[in-house]
Amino acid sequence: MRFWLDRGVDGLRLDAINFCFHDAKLRDNPPRPPNERRARGFNAENPYGFQWHKFNNTQPDMLPFLQEIPPMMDKFPDAVALGEISSDDSTATVAEYTQPGRLHMAYSFELLSNESSPRHIRETVEQLRVRAPQSWPCWTISNHDVERVVSRWGRSAPHLPHFATQLTALICALRGSVCIFEGEELGLGEADVPYEALRDPYGIAFWPSFKGRDGCRTPMPWDATSRGGFSSGEPWLPVPEQHLGLSVEAQERDPSSALHGFRKLLAWRRGQELLIDGEIEFLAATESVLAFRRFDDRGSMLAAFNLSAQVATLPLAQIQVTRSIGGHGLPEGSFASATLTLPGHGVAFFQLAAR
Numbered sequence: 001m002r003f004w005l006d007r008g009v010d011g012l013r014l015d016a017i018n019f020c021f022h023d024a025k026l027r028d029n030p031p032r033p034p035n036e037r038r039a040r041g042f043n044a045e046n047p048y049g050f051q052w053h054k055f056n057n058t059q060p061d062m063l064p065f066l067q068e069i070p071p072m073m074d075k076f077p078d079a080v081a082l083g084e085i086s087s088d089d090s091t092a093t094v095a096e097y098t099q100p101g102r103l104h105m106a107y108s109f110e111l112l113s114n115e116s117s118p119r120h121i122r123e124t125v126e127q128l129r130v131r132a133p134q135s136w137p138c139w140t141i142s143n144h145d146v147e148r149v150v151s152r153w154g155r156s157a158p159h160l161p162h163f164a165t166q167l168t169a170l171i172c173a174l175r176g177s178v179c180i181f182e183g184e185e186l187g188l189g190e191a192d193v194p195y196e197a198l199r200d201p202y203g204i205a206f207w208p209s210f211k212g213r214d215g216c217r218t219p220m221p222w223d224a225t226s227r228g229g230f231s232s233g234e235p236w237l238p239v240p241e242q243h244l245g246l247s248v249e250a251q252e253r254d255p256s257s258a259l260h261g262f263r264k265l266l267a268w269r270r271g272q273e274l275l276i277d278g279e280i281e282f283l284a285a286t287e288s289v290l291a292f293r294r295f296d297d298r299g300s301m302l303a304a305f306n307l308s309a310q311v312a313t314l315p316l317a318q319i320q321v322t323r324s325i326g327g328h329g330l331p332e333g334s335f336a337s338a339t340l341t342l343p344g345h346g347v348a349f350f351q352l353a354a355r
Contacts, residue, residue, distance in 0.1 A: 002072060011080035013179075017106070018085050018093055021062055023055035030054060041090060041109025043147075045210045047202075048086075058087045066102040073104070080104045082138060082179075091124075095132035107138040107179060111171075112146045116153040118290035118307060122282050125174055129280075137176030141167060142184055148216045151190035153307075160309065162330055163187070165261035166345045169330060172269050173294070173303040173349075175280040182220055186251060187258035190215040191240040199236060221247040264329040272325070272349075274301045283319070288312045289342060293319075293352065300352040301325065304333060306342035314340045320353040 001012055029051040038049050073081050083106035087093040090108035097103050110124040128137055142149040150164050164187030171178050193214045198204050203212015214237055221243040222229030228239035228247060251257035269275055278294040278301070285291075288308035294301045302319060306312045317338040326332060326349075333348035334341050342348055 001069070005072070005076045005079055009079065011082060011104075014081065014083045014103070016057075016086065017066075017083035017103070018062060018087055018097070019057045020065060021059040022057070023059065027055045029056055040088075041086065041111075041113050043114050047206055047210060053088050058093055063096075063102075066097060069103065070101055082106065082177075084108075084143075091127050091131055094128060094137075095135060098132055098135035100134065105136045105138040105177060107140050109146075111139060111141050112143060114152055114155075116307065118285035118288065118305075121170075121290055122285040122292075125280070126282065129175075137174075138179060139171045139174050139176050140179035140181065141171055142181035142216070143179070144181065144217055145213050146216065148181075148183065148188055148190045150187055154189075160345050161256060161258070162261055163345050164258045165265055166305065166330055166347060168262060169265055169328065169347055170290070170305050170307075172265070173275055173292075173305075175278070175294070181216075183216075185259055185262040186221070186243075186246050186248065188221075188243055188246060191218040191237075191243065193218065193237060193240070197238050218243065223247050223249040261329050268328045272301070273298060275303075283316060284314055286312075286314060289314045289340075291316065291340070295352075300354065302348065302350040302352055304340055304342060304348040306333070306344060306346050309344040311344060312342050314342070316340050321350045322353050323351045325349040325351055 004012060032050055032052055038044050042049050069081055073079060081104050083097055083103045085093050085097060085106050085108045090110060094106045094108050098106050111121065146152065149167055153167065154163055164184060168180070168184060195207055198212060198214050200212035200214045203210065203214055206212070218237045219228055219230035219235045219239050221239055224244045224247050226239070227235055228244060230239060248259065251259035274294040274296065278296045280292055280294055282292045289304060289306050289312050291302065291304040291314060294303060302321065304314065315338060321335045324332065328347070328349065331343045331346040333343065333346050335348070335350060340348060
């Protein structure tokens with residue numbers, strides 16, 4: 001860690017940080033009963049959920065180790081220590097590992113499964129807030145271990161051009177920091193990697209019930225050439241044909257592309273102070289709509305997201321809207337007669353009157 005901090009990195013993502021120690025007696029993890037083979041944050045076909053991970057991670061030795069990190073990080077006040085955590089109760093582990101004197105923040109796998117309902121997102125955020133009220137959260141909906149989010153969360157809905165940007169807007173509106181996985185800015189879906197091209201030992205061993213993680217690990221498509229402009233040599237994984245049409249080069253030419261939408265959204269968010277560090281209070285989580293308030297002594301903002309492809313309405317008699325906050329580039333909802341109306345995969349940001 002010190003090696004990279006001395007070279008001026010902005011921070012360190014500590015991969016699988018709770019796996020640094022294992023059981024000293026090398027005991028086997030107990031198997032999960034077949035009806036419980038589903039680890040939180042993992043899909044049912046993933047063999048990771050076939051065990052209770054009692055002995056291979058989250059050991060007591062971790063806490064003294066974590067407490068060695070802050071004295072070193074304090075010498076680099078602009079750098080951050082971010083942990084990736086996966087355990088049988090990841091929310092509890094995040095809460096424990098981000099107490100004062102440990103990591104600055106951590107993310108877990110709760111939003112990395114197929115479960116994408118507004119209720120699930122609300123419960124995940126609220127549970128962490130209750131368990132770790134002093135911790136600063138971090139959220140991600142894609143990484144190198146799971147199916148890409150536009151495929152995972154968009155399987156049952158028609159693909160809309162702005163869908164990927166809406167999902168980015170959602171996690172950027174939650175209280176906390178955000179990790180973006182490469183390709184999200186292009187709206188890349190999961191690649192279909194043939195068995196003979198697989199590199200992930202996990203996928204090779206469990207094919208075809210679990211195809212592994214190579215589908216989200218294919219090279220970044222920079223242009224439409226056969227290797228996507230990624231390399232002049234043969235890349236580790238093939239560039240899928242369906243990604244070439246979504247290359248950076250192609251999207252740069254299209255003002256309506258996911259890439260331009262991503263840039264516009266993040267530039268807009270930088271100007272929204274309440275989204276950066278305000279408090280959060282959930283107002284509703286229906287079958288399709290998630291709505292919450294971001295607020296502090298500077299003011300109050302409504303943020304709402306329709307996670308379905310159909311128009312959705314939501315009664316919100318408990319709030320008073322003063323004006324719409326536009327400029328984010330996504331399809332916008334309207335508010336009238338104490339009811340919020342959102343287009344398919346649309347959003348709404350409104351300034352609220354003081355309570």
